Amino acid sequence: MGVTDQDEDGSFTWMVWGRGLGKLFSGSRSGDAALVEHDDASGIIEGTIQWEDPEIGGALGRVRIGRMPHDLHVEIRTDTKGRYAVEVPPGSYQVEAGYGQGHLAVGEEIVRAGDQVSL
DSSP states (O other), rough: OOOEEEETSSSSEEEEEESSSOTTOOGGGGOOOOOOOTTOOOOOEEEEEESHHHHHHHOOOEEEETTTTEEEEEEEETTTEEEEEEOOOOOEHHHHHHHETTEEEEEEEEEEOOEEEEO
């Protein structure tokens, strides 16, 4: 994940963390955090993916949860049993799962503050 700031005077500050290198300008490495008002409540999207190949899915499986319209997404790993959970701001979300280059839609859901939604 990377956070950048460029001030009016042209000064530039950035900070990155997480696995791998080259995070600052890679769109595939964004989406791990959402900046929201401090008093905004959130909800949880959780579920279990039944991978076609449980060994590969458990090792490489990812779930992409995208806010609709697609202005925000987070991509998380499942555990070895295909389970996932992520806290999100209220809104409409599309959930996709896959490994490698392919992702298939799992479902769409509206999350309200305090909701715990299983897909």
